[in-house]
Amino acid sequence: xxxxxxxxRVVDYNVKIRVNSDQTGVETQNVKMSMNPFDEIAVEEGxxxxxxxxxxxxxAVSIGPSQSQETIRTALAMGADRGILIxxxxxxxxxxxxxxxxxxxxxxxxxxVIVGKQAIDDDCAQTGQMLSALLGWSQGTFxxxxxVDGDALKLTREVDGGLENVSLKMPAVVxxxxxxxxPRYASLPNIMKAKKKPxxxxxxxxxxxxxxxxxxxxxxTEPPKREAGTxxxxxxxxxxxxxxxxxxx
Amino acid sequence: MSILVLAEHDNSELKPATLHAVTAAAELGxxxxxVAGSDCGAPADVAANISGVQKVLKADSxxxxxxxAENLALLLVSLAPGYSHILAPATSRGKNVMPRVAAxxxxxxxxxxxxxxxxxxxVRPIYAGNAMxxxxxxxxxxxxxxxxTGFDAAPADGGSxxxxxxxxxxxxxxxxxxxxxxxxxxxxxxxxxxxxxxGGRGMQSGENFAMLEAVADKLxxxxxxxxxxxxxxxxxxxxxVGQTGKVVAPDxxxxxxxxxxxxxxxxxxxxxxxxxxxxxxxxxxxxVADYGLVADLFDAVxxxxxxxxx
Numbered sequence: 001x002x003x004x005x006x007x008x009r010v011v012d013y014n015v016k017i018r019v020n021s022d023q024t025g026v027e028t029q030n031v032k033m034s035m036n037p038f039d040e041i042a043v044e045e046g047x048x049x050x051x052x053x054x055x056x057x058x059x060a061v062s063i064g065p066s067q068s069q070e071t072i073r074t075a076l077a078m079g080a081d082r083g084i085l086i087x088x089x090x091x092x093x094x095x096x097x098x099x100x101x102x103x104x105x106x107x108x109x110x111x112x113v114i115v116g117k118q119a120i121d122d123d124c125a126q127t128g129q130m131l132s133a134l135l136g137w138s139q140g141t142f143x144x145x146x147x148v149d150g151d152a153l154k155l156t157r158e159v160d161g162g163l164e165n166v167s168l169k170m171p172a173v174v175x176x177x178x179x180x181x182x183p184r185y186a187s188l189p190n191i192m193k194a195k196k197k198p199x200x201x202x203x204x205x206x207x208x209x210x211x212x213x214x215x216x217x218x219x220x221t222e223p224p225k226r227e228a229g230t231x232x233x234x235x236x237x238x239x240x241x242x243x244x245x246x247x248x249x
Numbered sequence: 250m251s252i253l254v255l256a257e258h259d260n261s262e263l264k265p266a267t268l269h270a271v272t273a274a275a276e277l278g279x280x281x282x283x284v285a286g287s288d289c290g291a292p293a294d295v296a297a298n299i300s301g302v303q304k305v306l307k308a309d310s311x312x313x314x315x316x317x318a319e320n321l322a323l324l325l326v327s328l329a330p331g332y333s334h335i336l337a338p339a340t341s342r343g344k345n346v347m348p349r350v351a352a353x354x355x356x357x358x359x360x361x362x363x364x365x366x367x368x369x370x371x372v373r374p375i376y377a378g379n380a381m382x383x384x385x386x387x388x389x390x391x392x393x394x395x396x397x398t399g400f401d402a403a404p405a406d407g408g409s410x411x412x413x414x415x416x417x418x419x420x421x422x423x424x425x426x427x428x429x430x431x432x433x434x435x436x437x438x439x440x441x442x443x444x445x446x447x448g449g450r451g452m453q454s455g456e457n458f459a460m461l462e463a464v465a466d467k468l469x470x471x472x473x474x475x476x477x478x479x480x481x482x483x484x485x486x487x488x489x490v491g492q493t494g495k496v497v498a499p500d501x502x503x504x505x506x507x508x509x510x511x512x513x514x515x516x517x518x519x520x521x522x523x524x525x526x527x528x529x530x531x532x533x534x535x536x537v538a539d540y541g542l543v544a545d546l547f548d549a550v551x552x553x554x555x556x557x558x559x
Contacts, residue, residue, distance in 0.1 A: 163485075
């Protein structure tokens with residue numbers, strides 16, 4: 001079985017982002033960039049399938065500026081076999097990303113695609129579902145457990161009320177949720193090894209994909225700030241304030 | 250053109266999230282509500298009473314019994330030609346199916362809007378709510394999920410819409426529902442509760458959540474948790490409040506033993522009143538709290554519970 005994972009280069013989750021001065025986006029100059037945390041979970045799951053002998057090959061794909069190579073290298077250091085970079089400076093929307101991935105998937109023919117359930121920059125949570133729709137495949141979103149069972153994929157999903165179990169016809173697109181696994185750290189030898197692993201580079205044009213954005217960003221602004229309130233002395237004072245000042249209990 | 254809202258329901262009850270999506274839709278045009286399910290007559294009738302709803306479409310078929318996105322998306326695509334916008338609340342169900350609908354229609358999806366500026370321009374949070382993006386769509390049909398905390402609930406009665414049956418579309422045959430392990434609780438749902446008390450890593454164990462439950466029962470509150478508490482296995486995943494869990498905005502949010510990572514703040518900072526109880530006075534949660542209590546939660550919570558009786 002062949003598994004393909006998609007990895008996105010995003011502002012590191014520990015960075016406190018700032019809206020840029022012309023209100024067109026957030027400041028990304030001199031800001032630490034990392035792999036989207038949900039995509040790390042996707043790579044880890046691919047690795048576990050490989051280590052279990054279920055998957056023979058794990059391919060990591062990234063779409064974005066040339067620096068996205070670093071994100072692919074991270075996936076390779078975690079154990080992926082090879083990478084594909086779809087290079088573009090266009091600010092892609094999930095639909096464009098899904099179309100690029102579809103083009104690559106039609107060449108590579110993986111049996112399973114795993115992506116993060118959402119990217120922590122645009123918080124869209126769309127790419128996996130869109131990709132699945134474009135391919136006409138089954139989709140398993142917000143996965144907390146997966147198991148390959150012949151031609152089917154047994155999947156546990158995190159839903160609003162708890163957990164849900166579904167069975168998907170393969171090939172399938174899965175989106176990884178937090179509890180699917182705990183991603184490994186790449187060891188130094190594996191980081192060195194990753195430098196020798198192949199990364200193919202292509203572009204949306206070469207793939208014949210139109211990635212023109214469908215949405216125009218009118219402005220990006222700071223949300224209203226919440227001011228810190230008062231520190232109360234004790235529980236009695238807290239209850240008194242909630243009753244008589246805030247009037248919420 | 251009319252606006253179609255995908256109703257959130259469990260075949261017996263219509264969920265409050267629907268009411269918030271109806272409010273967003275009403276800012277755009279005439280509102281029709283789609284109730285897709287199996288034996289879903291009851292929620293369809295309830296939807297017909299929502300103030301501002303002109304028509305209810307009922308798609309009653311075993312194909313829609315369990316919200317399989319592959320089947321539900323085909324139904325929505327078949328109805329799309331009659332609508333300028335299709336909205337769903339940004340619940341796990343809405344988030345599952347709507348991007349699939351958008352891709353099948355070859356349009357963008359606009360995720361988790363919190364405000365409608367005009368028929369093609371919307372405001373949505375990005376970067377865990379640390380920035381707000383105003384985006385304009387050039388697509389012929391707008392596929393949107395609605396963050397329920399951004400819109401008031403439409404009045405549940407006052408409407409008198411007709412209920413019309415719509416035909417089911419084919420079975421995509423791609424997936425099947427096996428079963429669910431839903432958390433049973435007598436308490437209100439997190440996303441519609443007026444009061445929430447949440448615990449974090451500081452709770453130390455699942456058993457200790459009983460202290461929060463005691464308070465919750467006195468206040469008619471829901472119990473939530475930070476990611477750390479869910480990852481540690483203290484409570485089930487559906488308790489999680491945050492960027493990638495549930496987004497809530499109750500009248501009162503009590504954070505107990507929660508440090509206040511930006512990912513957690515993203516899920517609760519629009520609450521009207523925030524209380525933080527934490528023994529670490531440097532915890533970032535105090536920067537957003539209206540009332541902070543620097544104390545050991547194992548002393549403070551039982552005392553708080555007792556004070557409520559007084």
